[in-house]
Amino acid sequence: MDEQARIMQTLGGVTLAGHTVQGGMAVPPPHGHDGSDGDGRKQDIGDILHQIMTITDQSLDEAQAKKHGLNCHRMKPALFSVLCEIKEKTGLSIRGAQEEDPPDPQLMRLDNMLLAEGVAGPEKGGGSAAVAAAATASGSPTDNSIEHSDYRAKLSQIRQIYHTELEKYEQACNEFTTHVMNLLREQSRTRPISPKEIERMVSIIHRKFSSIQMQLKQSTCEAVMILRSRFLDARRKRRNFSKQATEILNEYFYSHLSNPYPSEEAKEELAKKCSITVSQGVGSTITVAQVSNWFGNKRIRYKKNIGKFQEEANLYAAKTAVNAAHAVAAAVQNSQTNSPTTPNSGFQMKDEEFQLDSAENKNTLLTSMFTGSSSTFNLPNSGNMFMSMQNPNGDSYQGAQVGANVQSQVDTLRHVISQTAGYSDDLGGNSMYSPHSLDANGGWQDAMTPSSAISPTEGPGSVHSDTSN
DNA sequence: AAGAATGATTAATA
DNA sequence: TATTAATCATTCTT
Numbered sequence: 447m448d449e450q451a452r453i454m455q456t457l458g459g460v461t462l463a464g465h466t467v468q469g470g471m472a473v474p475p476p477h478g479h480d481g482s483d484g485d486g487r488k489q490d491i492g493d494i495l496h497q498i499m500t501i502t503d504q505s506l507d508e509a510q511a512k513k514h515g516l517n518c519h520r521m522k523p524a525l526f527s528v529l530c531e532i533k534e535k536t537g538l539s540i541r542g543a544q545e546e547d548p549p550d551p552q553l554m555r556l557d558n559m560l561l562a563e564g565v566a567g568p569e570k571g572g573g574s575a576a577v578a579a580a581a582t583a584s585g586s587p588t589d590n591s592i593e594h595s596d597y598r599a600k601l602s603q604i605r606q607i608y609h610t611e612l613e614k615y616e617q618a619c620n621e622f623t624t625h626v627m628n629l630l631r632e633q634s635r636t637r638p639i640s641p642k643e644i645e646r647m648v649s650i651i652h653r654k655f656s657s658i659q660m661q662l663k664q665s666t667c668e669a670v671m672i673l674r675s676r677f678l679d680a681r682r683k684r685r686n687f688s689k690q691a692t693e694i695l696n697e698y699f700y701s702h703l704s705n706p707y708p709s710e711e712a713k714e715e716l717a718k719k720c721s722i723t724v725s726q727g728v729g730s731t732i733t734v735a736q737v738s739n740w741f742g743n744k745r746i747r748y749k750k751n752i753g754k755f756q757e758e759a760n761l762y763a764a765k766t767a768v769n770a771a772h773a774v775a776a777a778v779q780n781s782q783t784n785s786p787t788t789p790n791s792g793f794q795m796k797d798e799e800f801q802l803d804s805a806e807n808k809n810t811l812l813t814s815m816f817t818g819s820s821s822t823f824n825l826p827n828s829g830n831m832f833m834s835m836q837n838p839n840g841d842s843y844q845g846a847q848v849g850a851n852v853q854s855q856v857d858t859l860r861h862v863i864s865q866t867a868g869y870s871d872d873l874g875g876n877s878m879y880s881p882h883s884l885d886a887n888g889g890w891q892d893a894m895t896p897s898s899a900i901s902p903t904e905g906p907g908s909v910h911s912d913t914s915n
Numbered sequence: 916a917a918g919a920a921t922g923a924t925t926a927a928t929a
Numbered sequence: 930t931a932t933t934a935a936t937c938a939t940t941c942t943t
Binding site: 916917918919920921922923924925926927928929 | 930
Binding site: 686 | 920921922923924
C-alpha cells in the first residue's frame with residue numbers, strides 16, 4: 447500500500463485517515479500565501495483539516511456528528527473535486543503497478559489432483575467457475591469393487607470436510623467482501639472511489655482468501671495422499687482365502703497337474719466358484735487376478751518342493767478320484783453299450799483332458815497308497831500317461847477307497863510301470879490321448895521334475911515291495 | 916515369539 | 930502379455 451501513503455502525502459492530509467499524514471507539511475493552519483480568499487476561509491480550511499486530523503481521537507458519536515458535519519460542509523464538493531483530480535492523476539500509476547493475476551501453477555496442480563481423486567467432484571461446485579466447470583466435467587469414477595469401499599468411504603469423508611470448509615471460506619470471503627464494499631461505498635461519499643478501485647480491493651480480498659483456500663486444498667491433498675498410501679498398503683495386506691476356496695483351487699490344480707494353467711475362462715469360473723463358496727457376507731470375493739496369483743504361487747511352490755506337496759496331492763487326487771469314478775463309470779457304461787471295438791467314442795465325448803487328469807489322480811493316489819508318501823514318490827510323469835489306460839476298468843475305481851480292488855489297481859500299476867516302453871498300451875487306450883495334452887504335459891513336467899529320471903528305475907521296486915505288504 | 920504358510924508385488928523373461 | 934522366480938508382508942501354527 448505504498449501508493450496509498452503516497453497519495454495521502456500528496457493530498458496534504460485531506461483524507462479522513464488523517465493520522466498518517468502527521469509527518470507531512472499538511473497542517474499549517476495559520477498562514478497561507480494565497481491571499482485571494484482571505485484569512486477567514488483559510489482559517490476555515492485549517493479548522494476543517496484540524497478536525498479531520500483529530501477525528502480518530504473522538505468518540506464514535508462525536509465522530510459521526512463531525513463526519514456528518516463535514517459531509518454537509520459547503521467546502522466538501524470543492525474538496526471532493528480536488529481529490530478526484532488528484533486521484534485521477536495518480537490513478538494511472540496505481541493501476542499500472544498492480545494486477546495481472548497469473549494462474550498459480552501450484553494451485554492448478556492441486557485443483558487437478560483433487561479433481562482426479564474425485565474430491566472436487568460433482569457435489570457442490572467449487573469456488574471458481576473453472577473449478578465448477580471442471581468438476582461437472584469429471585464424471586463419476588465409480589468403478590471399483592467392494593474391496594475399495596473402505597477407501598471410498600474415507601475419501602468421501604475427506605471430500606465432505608473439504609467442501610464444507612471450502613464453503614465456509616467462501617461464505618466468509620463473501621461476507622467480508624460485501625462488508626468492505628459497503629465501507630467503500632460509504633466512504634465514496636467523502637472521497638472519490640472508482641469502480642476500478644473497488645474491484646481491486648475485492649480482488650485483493652479474494653486473493654487473500656484463495657491463499658487460505660490453497661492451504662485447505664493442500665492439506666486435503668495431503669490427506670488424500672496419506673489415505674491412498676494406506677490403501678495401497680492395505681491392498682498389500684492379504685487375507686487368506688477361505689478353506690473352501692482353497693479347496694476348489696487345489697482340486698483344479700491337482701486334477702490338472704499335467705498342465706496347471708487354467709484358461710482365462712477357467713480362471714473366471716474358478717473365481718466365481720470360490721467367491722460363491724466364500725459366503726462371508728461382506729468383502730472377500732475372489733478375482734481372476736487372485737486366481738492367477740494363486741496358480742502362479744502354487745506352480746512355483748509345487749515345483750520347488752514336490753515332496754512337501756505330496757500329501758496334499760494325494761489327498762486331492764483321492765478326492766477327485768472319487769468324483770471321477772462316477773463319471774468314468776458312466777463313461778464306461780456308455781462305451782460298453784457301444785461296440786467294444788470303438789471304446790474311444792464314449793470317452794472322448796467327455797473331454798480328453800478330463801480323462802487324463804482323472805487317470806493321473808488315480809495314479810498319484812495309488813502310488814501314495816503303496817509307497818506311503820513323499821520321498822519315494824517320484825514317478826508322477828511316466829506313470830501318469832499310462833495309468834489313464836486304466837479307464838476301461840472303470841468299475842474298479844468305484845471303490846477307490848482301497849479294498850479288494852486295490853489289488854487290481856496295483857496290478858495295473860505294476861503292469862504299466864513294467865511297460866516303461868511305451869505310450870501305446872495293449873489296452874489300446876493310447877488313442878484316447880490327445881497329443882495336445884501330452885505335449886503340454888511334457889512341457890511342465892519335464893521342467894519341474896528332475897526326479898522323474900530316477901523314477902522309472904526306482905518306481906517298480908518300491909511299488910513291488912509295497913504291494914507285498 | 917519363531918518359523919511356516921500364503922497372498923501379493925515386482926523385475927526379468929520368452 | 931503371461932509366466933517365473935524372488936521377495937515382501939501378513940497371517941497362521943507351533
